Amino acid sequence: MAxxxxxxFLGGSGLGVDILLGExxxxxxxxxxxxxxxxxxxPLVGSPLTTSAKFAVVSKSPLTQRINDSLASSGFAxxxxxxxxxxxxxxxxxxxxxVVVIDDGEVRLxxxxxxxxLTNQAAQDRLRDRLGSDxxxxxxxxxxxxxxxxxxxxxxxRHAGRGGSGAVLGAKNIKAIAxxxxxxxxxxxxxxxxxxxxxxxDKSFGPATAKYRELGTATNLLAFNRLNxxxxxxxxxxxxxxxxxxxxxxxxxxxxxxxxSCVACTIGCEHLYGMQNGDGKVRLEYENLFAFGPLCxxxxxxxxLQACKRCDELGLDTISAGGTIAFAMECAERDYIDxxxxxFGDGAALLRGLELIVSGxxxxxxxxxxxxxxxxxxxxxxxxxxxxxxxxxxPGYDPRGLQTMALGFAVGARGADHNRSGAxxxxxxxxxxRRNVGSECVPLAIETENKAALMDSLILxxxxxxxxSDFYAEAAxxxxxxxxxxxxxxxxxxxxxxxxxxxxxxxxxxxxTPAEDTLPDRMLRDALPEDARAQLSPGRLAALVEAYNRERxxxxxxxxxxxxx
Amino acid sequence: xxxxxELFGIPRARAGLSQAAAAGSTLGDVLADLARQFPPLAxxxxxxxxxxxxxxxxxxxxxxxxxxxxPLSEGDTVLLLSLDAGG
Numbered sequence: 001m002a003x004x005x006x007x008x009f010l011g012g013s014g015l016g017v018d019i020l021l022g023e024x025x026x027x028x029x030x031x032x033x034x035x036x037x038x039x040x041x042x043p044l045v046g047s048p049l050t051t052s053a054k055f056a057v058v059s060k061s062p063l064t065q066r067i068n069d070s071l072a073s074s075g076f077a078x079x080x081x082x083x084x085x086x087x088x089x090x091x092x093x094x095x096x097x098x099v100v101v102i103d104d105g106e107v108r109l110x111x112x113x114x115x116x117x118l119t120n121q122a123a124q125d126r127l128r129d130r131l132g133s134d135x136x137x138x139x140x141x142x143x144x145x146x147x148x149x150x151x152x153x154x155x156x157x158r159h160a161g162r163g164g165s166g167a168v169l170g171a172k173n174i175k176a177i178a179x180x181x182x183x184x185x186x187x188x189x190x191x192x193x194x195x196x197x198x199x200x201x202d203k204s205f206g207p208a209t210a211k212y213r214e215l216g217t218a219t220n221l222l223a224f225n226r227l228n229x230x231x232x233x234x235x236x237x238x239x240x241x242x243x244x245x246x247x248x249x250x251x252x253x254x255x256x257x258x259x260x261s262c263v264a265c266t267i268g269c270e271h272l273y274g275m276q277n278g279d280g281k282v283r284l285e286y287e288n289l290f291a292f293g294p295l296c297x298x299x300x301x302x303x304x305l306q307a308c309k310r311c312d313e314l315g316l317d318t319i320s321a322g323g324t325i326a327f328a329m330e331c332a333e334r335d336y337i338d339x340x341x342x343x344f345g346d347g348a349a350l351l352r353g354l355e356l357i358v359s360g361x362x363x364x365x366x367x368x369x370x371x372x373x374x375x376x377x378x379x380x381x382x383x384x385x386x387x388x389x390x391x392x393x394x395p396g397y398d399p400r401g402l403q404t405m406a407l408g409f410a411v412g413a414r415g416a417d418h419n420r421s422g423a424x425x426x427x428x429x430x431x432x433x434r435r436n437v438g439s440e441c442v443p444l445a446i447e448t449e450n451k452a453a454l455m456d457s458l459i460l461x462x463x464x465x466x467x468x469s470d471f472y473a474e475a476a477x478x479x480x481x482x483x484x485x486x487x488x489x490x491x492x493x494x495x496x497x498x499x500x501x502x503x504x505x506x507x508x509x510x511x512x513t514p515a516e517d518t519l520p521d522r523m524l525r526d527a528l529p530e531d532a533r534a535q536l537s538p539g540r541l542a543a544l545v546e547a548y549n550r551e552r553x554x555x556x557x558x559x560x561x562x563x564x565x
Numbered sequence: 566x567x568x569x570x571e572l573f574g575i576p577r578a579r580a581g582l583s584q585a586a587a588a589g590s591t592l593g594d595v596l597a598d599l600a601r602q603f604p605p606l607a608x609x610x611x612x613x614x615x616x617x618x619x620x621x622x623x624x625x626x627x628x629x630x631x632x633x634x635x636p637l638s639e640g641d642t643v644l645l646l647s648l649d650a651g652g
Contacts, residue, residue: 207609208619210575211647223573223646227626249577428621428648430629466619466648531626 001086007485007495011042011086013069014457014499016058017506019087020067026509030060030164031147031171033093039138039177040088041081042459043483046185048197050204051461053077053264060510061163062171063149063320063370064391064415067506068163071419071456072138073262076155079136082181094173099127101135102179112175117142119313120154127176135178141315142358144170148368150320150393154312157283158262161317163392163414188484196481200467204266208466213259216271217286218248220396221293228530229401231394232294233344234326235387235520238398238528242299246289248273251301256281267463275305282309287418290396291322295387296329297344303351310354320370323393325353327371327386328363336380339363384521390415399523401534402427403437407445407544410517411558413503419462422448435533439547446551450496457499498564500552505560514557517545566590568637570599572606573646576620579606587643592622593633595643610645621648 001015009015016038020026028034037059044052055077061068080088083102090100097112115123123139131137137155144151144166151166152159160166169175187193211219221243224230228238244250251257251273258281261268272281282305292298292307311318325342329349332342342349342363356364366374371393375386387394392415399406408421418424423445427434432441451471455462458475468474472489479487504512518524519541527535546556553562570585577583580603587602589595593614600607610620614633623629623644624637637643 207575207617210609210619214578215574219574219647223644226571226573226644227623425648428629430621430631433628 006043006086007487009499009502010454010457010479010495011045012040012054012056012071012457012459013058013453014495014502015042015087016040016056016069017067017499017502019089020058020060021502021506021509023089023091025060026067026506028060030062030065030168033172035060035168035171036089036091037165037168037172038087038089039080041077041086042457043479044458044460045077045081047187047478047482048194049460049478050197050201050264050266051262051464052459053262054459054461055080056456056459057153057160057165059165059168061165061392061414062147062167063164066390066414066510066512067503068165068414069456069503070153070160070162070165071459072153072155072158072160073265073461074156074158075263076136076138076179078263079181080179081185082183083179084181084183088177090169090172090174092172097173097175099176099178100174101131102177102181104181104183115139115175116145120315121157121313123176124154124156127178131178132180135180137176137178139176139315140166140169140174141313143167143315145175146358146360146368147171148316148357149370149373150317150324152315152317154315157312159312159315159317162319162417162419164317166315187482189481193481196477200464201266203467204464206467209267209463212267212269212463216248216269216284218271218284218289220286221289222247222249224396225294227401228528228534229398230294231290231387231396231398233297234295234330234385235394235398235522236330237530238401238534239530240294240297240299242297243294245299246293246301246304248284248289251284255301262461265461267461269463273301273305275309276302277306279309282312284308287395288318291319291326292350295322295326295396296350298347298350299345300347303347307350307354310351314354314358316354316357319395320393321354321357323387324357324367324371324374325350327374327382328353328367330385331378331382334380336378336382337363386520388416389519390516392416397424398528398534399519400435400528400536401531402434403536404432404434404441404445406519406523406536406541407437407441407548408449410519410541410545411548413500413507420449420452420456421445422452422462422465435531435535437544439544442544442547442551446548449500450493453499454492454496457495494564501560501564504554504558508559517558518542566637566639568595569642570595571642571644573644575647576606576610576645579603579609581605590637591633592630592635592637592643595637596633599645619648621646
């Protein structure tokens with residue numbers, strides 16, 4: 001790929017969006033043969049830099065009809081880069097279930113009839129038995145095959161999780177991508193790069209990552225609960241009486257716990273907990289825990305772990321699965337749907353709901369489309385409490401108590417998302433009053449969004465962000481040592497803004513309107529019951545969004561008027 | 566003045582408990598007292614009268630503060646937690 005294009009968009013999310021814009025993907029139906037989906041690596045993949053073994057999957061989302069970039073880690077990134085490609089673009093549709101095999105420079109299609117219907121891990125195991133253990137494999141599960149709009153792409157127990165890229169592959173009849181390569185990309189300054197990588201690894205063992213390493217992300221739960229920003233029972237409350245029972249602090253006492261990490265990562269944030277039914281261990285992250293715990297009113301950790309495991313197997317995004325089921329629970333309790341078995345706090349109902357999603361039968365057909373589409377089918381103005389922005393279910397941060405994050409959710413190109421905007425960092429600081437933010441939060445929110453865009457394009461894990469003292473300058477040095485480019489911090493700042501703008505351009509081409517940059521009505525009308533000061537209003541959020549658009553140099557409505565040079 | 570302290574995440578792991586009491590009329594005083602009571606907590610989270618990078622205090626689930634000179638009032642609860650919230 002041409003060096004100037006790589007330098008402008010780097011890799012990962014940024015390069016993926018640029019490739020899709022070139023393919024005209026914004027106008028296509030993401031579940032049609034006309035759609036495009038691209039796996040993207042980056043200049044840093046394969047380098048000794050910790051956490052750099054990552055890849056992005058970028059497409060138009062079947063859940064939101066807007067840009068979707070989801071990231072995952074481990075050997076697939078390394079092997080994919082070694083095939084000698086910066087990206088793997090898939091267009092068209094296979095006539096029958098198919099595996100795409102990329103073996104160094106050779107590309108071939110193989111039948112996947114025997115894999116269709118298998119869970120992710122089973123399909124990956126069978127395919128590696130067939131092709132050889134030196135292949136790395138990314139698969140869709142049954143959810144992707146059945147076009148669940150929030151189906152994932154899985155590799156080695158990790159998922160390109162949000163936005164339904166698994167359904168885009170399923171619509172193309174692609175069950176798996178298998179990659180093997182032998183081409184090592186040379187580094188421009190290998191000795192200096194190895195030294196820098198060692199310093200970065202050393203810093204990654206320090207206090208900035210201790211929370212992730214020692215406790216895992218799930219430890220957010222009790223702190224969020226205390227601050228009344230833990231979304232509970234479909235965002236009807238901000239705290240959960242059962243939080244202690246499902247907290248990792250409690251699980252560590254009652255269950256076996258082990259740690260794991262992605263390939264080429266020194267942080268090791270993954271914490272796996274043993275299941276009491278003897279069915280192995282399950283990785284537990286904060287978002288899974290929130291989505292299947294408080295959001296659905298579940299205080300039984302065994303149910304939460306079972307739900308996480310089942311989503312891994314089926315290939316379901318846990319946030320959207322939990323959010324859509326929680327929404328359905330509220331609809332059922334209001335008698336908007338005739339499903340009397342579906343109640344908050346009922347673990348069996350949660351697990352049954354997950355199976356229904358993939359069955360495509362009855363209620364499952366509605367659940368498989370996500371909360372926004374389901375609300376439009378159910379009626380009763382239930383869209384007002386569907387927990388989504390642009391169709392993407394909201395992660396575990398109540399925006400009424402974290403109002404910079406409310407802005408980040410509202411303007412997010414892929415919808416409500418905590419990985420594309422780190423605006424909660426602003427709320428967790430003394431820079432703003434998190435329950436009454438004003439325009440002072442806007443440049444701070446933009447900075448977290450830009451930084452995320454750059455990290456997702458380099459690609460580096462965001463859990464490293466606390467170890468950098470001057471992120472843009474340090475990132476420029478990394479790129480220089482790997483590629484030889486004379487990259488500067490300012491150049492990377494422009495690249496970050498360029499990538500955010502490219503996502504916006506994609507969305508505008510896909511039909512974006514300013515009215516989308518908002519939150520569900522519930523969050524703009526009702527204060528959190530535990531905290532009367534945690535209240536937003538339509539006017540205040542609109543003012544923040546307008547200030548955001550102006551700060552970006554766009555029109556007040558959010559249309560692009562400037563190009564990033 | 567004695568204030569109630571609640572610890573979350575790494576601070577809880579270092580102190581070995583979820584709740585404590587500390588003396589002081591400013592945040593710095595309270596942090597220094599916590600450091601005296603819990604040396605492992607000081608090693609990771611507290612530097613003298615200040616928070617180490619990566620940690621933050623919230624007062625009574627209301628507002629986040631970092632300045633050691635922040636005055637405390639009767640009835641305040643000091644929540645000590647890790648700064649990074651992502652996951």
